[in-house]
Amino acid sequence: MAALLKVADVSVWFGGLAAVQNLSFELFPNECLGLIGSNGAGKSTLVDVICGARSPNKGFLEFDGLPLPEEGPRGRAIRGISRTFQGLRLFYDLTVRENILVRAEALGATDSKRLVSGILERLNLEDASNRFVRDLPLSRQKIVALGQAIVTSPRLTVLDEPLASLDASGVARVQDIIRRQLDETGHSIILIDHNVTAVAAVATRLLFMHAGKLILCGPTREVLQSKEVAELYFGKMTATAS
Amino acid sequence: MSAYISSVVILFLLYGLLCLSFDFLAGDLRLLSLATPAMAGVGAYAAAIADVSWAWPMWAGLLSAVIAAALVGFVLAIMSLRVAGVYFFLVTMSFALILVTAFDQLRSVTNGPTGIRGITPFDVAGLSTLDSGIAVSGLMCAAIAVCIVLLRRSYLGRRWRALGEDRLAAANVGISRTAELLKAVPLAGAIAGVAGFVHAHVIGIVNPTPFDLTAAILVLSFCIVGGLGRVSGALVGAAVGVLLPEMLRFVPIGDAVSQQPLLRQLVFGLLLFMFLAIRPTGLLGRSKAKGGLEQA
Numbered sequence: 001m002a003a004l005l006k007v008a009d010v011s012v013w014f015g016g017l018a019a020v021q022n023l024s025f026e027l028f029p030n031e032c033l034g035l036i037g038s039n040g041a042g043k044s045t046l047v048d049v050i051c052g053a054r055s056p057n058k059g060f061l062e063f064d065g066l067p068l069p070e071e072g073p074r075g076r077a078i079r080g081i082s083r084t085f086q087g088l089r090l091f092y093d094l095t096v097r098e099n100i101l102v103r104a105e106a107l108g109a110t111d112s113k114r115l116v117s118g119i120l121e122r123l124n125l126e127d128a129s130n131r132f133v134r135d136l137p138l139s140r141q142k143i144v145a146l147g148q149a150i151v152t153s154p155r156l157t158v159l160d161e162p163l164a165s166l167d168a169s170g171v172a173r174v175q176d177i178i179r180r181q182l183d184e185t186g187h188s189i190i191l192i193d194h195n196v197t198a199v200a201a202v203a204t205r206l207l208f209m210h211a212g213k214l215i216l217c218g219p220t221r222e223v224l225q226s227k228e229v230a231e232l233y234f235g236k237m238t239a240t241a242s
Numbered sequence: 243m244s245a246y247i248s249s250v251v252i253l254f255l256l257y258g259l260l261c262l263s264f265d266f267l268a269g270d271l272r273l274l275s276l277a278t279p280a281m282a283g284v285g286a287y288a289a290a291i292a293d294v295s296w297a298w299p300m301w302a303g304l305l306s307a308v309i310a311a312a313l314v315g316f317v318l319a320i321m322s323l324r325v326a327g328v329y330f331f332l333v334t335m336s337f338a339l340i341l342v343t344a345f346d347q348l349r350s351v352t353n354g355p356t357g358i359r360g361i362t363p364f365d366v367a368g369l370s371t372l373d374s375g376i377a378v379s380g381l382m383c384a385a386i387a388v389c390i391v392l393l394r395r396s397y398l399g400r401r402w403r404a405l406g407e408d409r410l411a412a413a414n415v416g417i418s419r420t421a422e423l424l425k426a427v428p429l430a431g432a433i434a435g436v437a438g439f440v441h442a443h444v445i446g447i448v449n450p451t452p453f454d455l456t457a458a459i460l461v462l463s464f465c466i467v468g469g470l471g472r473v474s475g476a477l478v479g480a481a482v483g484v485l486l487p488e489m490l491r492f493v494p495i496g497d498a499v500s501q502q503p504l505l506r507q508l509v510f511g512l513l514l515f516m517f518l519a520i521r522p523t524g525l526l527g528r529s530k531a532k533g534g535l536e537q538a
Contacts, residue, residue: 053410077416089411091404093528102404105397106416148415 002065004029004188005050005156010059012045012212019045020056021212027156027188032178034203034220035192038233042212043192044086047158050190051083052076064155077107082154084145086161092134096125099133100147107152119147123177139170146174150181157181158190163198171198178202196233200224208233248372252444254484255379259437260461261468261476262386266430269471269528270394270402271422276458277318277334280341281431283453285311285438287345290358290448300362300443307439308432314341315431319423326409338458345450357449361442375444382436387473390433402426463514469527478525482513 003026012020020042027033035043048054050061052073061068063079073083082103091099100119104112120126123143128136133144142162149157159178163171178189179202193199200206206223208215210232216223223229264278285307292303322333345352352358366374393399405412405422412419442448460483468479490505517524 051414053414073410073413074416074418077414083414085411085414089408089414091407091411093403093407094400098400102397102400102417103415106401 001028003027003062004031004064006062007046007050008060008062010046010049010056010061012042012049012054013057018212020049022059023209023212023214024059025207025214025217027190029155029188030182030186031205032182032189032191032203034196034199034206035190035209036194036196036199036206036223036233037209040211041209043209044160045212046209047083047160047190047192050076050156051081051158077103077154080152080155081158082149082152082156083158084142084149084160084162086164088141088145090133090141090145090148092132095130095132096120096136096144097129099144100151103148104151109152115151119151122180123147139166142166142170142174143177146177150177153185153187155187156190157187158192160192161194162191163193163195171195175202196224245372248376250484250488252372252375252379254481255376255383256437256441256444257461257464257480257484258383258477259379259386259440260434260457261465261480262383262390262473263430263433263437264461265465265470265473265476266390266433267426268465269475270399270406271426272406273427274331274462275318275334275427275430276331276455276462277338277341278430278434278461279453279457280338281311281314281318281434282438282441283341283345283448283450284314284431285435286442286448286453287352287358287438288435289439289442290361291351293361293442294358300364303442304436304439307442308435311435311438312428312432315428315434316424318431319427322427323420323423335455335458338455342450342454345453352448352450355449355451357447358442359447361446361448363446364443375440379440379444382440383477386433386436387477390473393429398422398425466524467513467517469524471528472526475524475526482525486513 005027008024010020010023011018023046035046037043045054049056052071052075055070063081069075091102094102097116097120101112101116104115109115120129123146125140125143125147128140133141136144146159146162149159162174166174175198178191181187182189191199191203200220203220205218206220207217208223208229215232216226216229260278260282263282264275267273267275288310289303289307292298292306293300298306318334318337321337322330325333346355363371364374364378365371366377369377401417401422404415405417405419409419441452464479464483465476466479467482468477469475486509487505490509
């Protein structure tokens with residue numbers, strides 16, 4: 001199967017600090033890739049590169065078999081790559097409906113108002129559709145961010161910490177949305193989060209990063225059982241717990 | 243209506259139109275422009291030349307004022323594509339200085355500091371010249387206010403609010419800042435052009451002074467006091483800005499009449515300080531989750 005996204009030998013430096021080093025991987029259609037690693041591993045920098053917010057110092061990216069030029073986030077959105085932000089970055093002066101509608105309209109979706117109504121219904125946001133996002137609790141703001149990201153059925157959705165600060169029911173709800181998105185659209189998702197158990201529950205493969213380097217990328221079970229990953233990531237947690 | 247009250251109402255409507263143009267950019271895109279009165283000046287000169295030099299009918303003068311100011315707005319938009327936030331503010335300041343200098347120095351076109359005189363006043367059947375001015379200015383003000391409200395409820399309004407709040411997030415949802423600036427800044431220019439047209443026919447003389455940076459700072463102050471992001475805020479700001487100094491004429495503090503300009507500055511300084519400190523959103527401004535200017 002041809003890869004939807006190919007990241008080849010990508011490096012990003014901040015001054016003398018290598019945030020991402022010679023990183024390569026492929027993402028396939030209808031796949032959910034879990035991106036895990038401790039703080040400072042380079043996950044968000046990699047997301048910025050994929051979504052056009054940052055240019056790599058080295059390496060290249062291909063999407064759907066074509067090289068991805070340096071075009072900024074808007075160019076990526078037009079190509080069918082969407083994202084959510086770690087800090088959400090919703091439009092707090094817009095209502096829930098407007099937050100989702102603005103993406104559908106900007107990307108020229110046909111019958112965008114009906115499309116947005118469908119998303120609001122699917123995400124159980126109808127009761128809050130005319131409320132300002134700033135007036136919603138964080139758990140619902142995260143659902144709005146998800147709705148905004150998936151409204152135009154992007155071929156690749158990058159979700160940056162959508163599970164952070166959520167309780168068990170909130171996590172289950174986001175997982176359900178991700179599963180439905182995969183099942184119903186056949187598109188791909190990159191899921192970044194520190195809740196490894198929750199990520200592993202929906203991801204078909206895991207990519208583990210540490211200090212800007214790709215340590216291991218493979219089937220979920222294989223990565224979770226890796227001794228190297230355990231030492232670098234889970235080992236620390238065990239040590240802390242003991 | 244007495245001539246004094248009519249003059250105050252006309253002054254309010256003229257500033258109201260300028261405040262609507264200023265707030266059009268500041269309210270949604272969070273772009274503060276000091277070029278608003280200067281763009282109104284372009285409209286005023288276009289209307290004056292159309293009337294005095296070419297004897298065009300008033301509707302053609304209005305059209306030329308709107309088109310001239312919108313074209314100047316388009317040039318400003320192109321100049322400011324690569325800047326944001328406080329740098330946009332500085333670009334508009336330079337732009338206003340250039341325009342006001344041009345009004346002053348292009349004497350063959352503008353007649354320099356003397357200005358263009360003898361502009362035909364508005365003449366609404368059965369009304370005096372002053373009342374005709376009030377009727378036309380009021381109509382223009384109301385029409386523009388309605389258009390802005392409708393525009394803000396449209397997809398353009400949503401895009402501009404998104405862009406004003408977070409440029410990266412806006413790009414992430416597919417909004418092009420370049421495309422939106424090239425629409426919004428000329429539209430703000432067109433609104434200022436209407437203000438200029440009304441100014442030319444109500445005052446009857448067009449010279450550079452009413453369009454300089456002092457006017458720009460007054461408009462900015464009025465809008466902050468009224469509250470950014472709402473048509474009502476712009477109009478209330480203009481009303482407070484115009485009426486308050488007039489009311490101070492009747493305050494028995496020494497020779498208040500002769501000190502009126504000084505009192506006006508003093509009161510506005512205090513009001514602005516009070517609003518920035520206590521109520522930064524102004525009297526009627528939208529309460530913002532993330533306030534302030536567009537990020538540079």
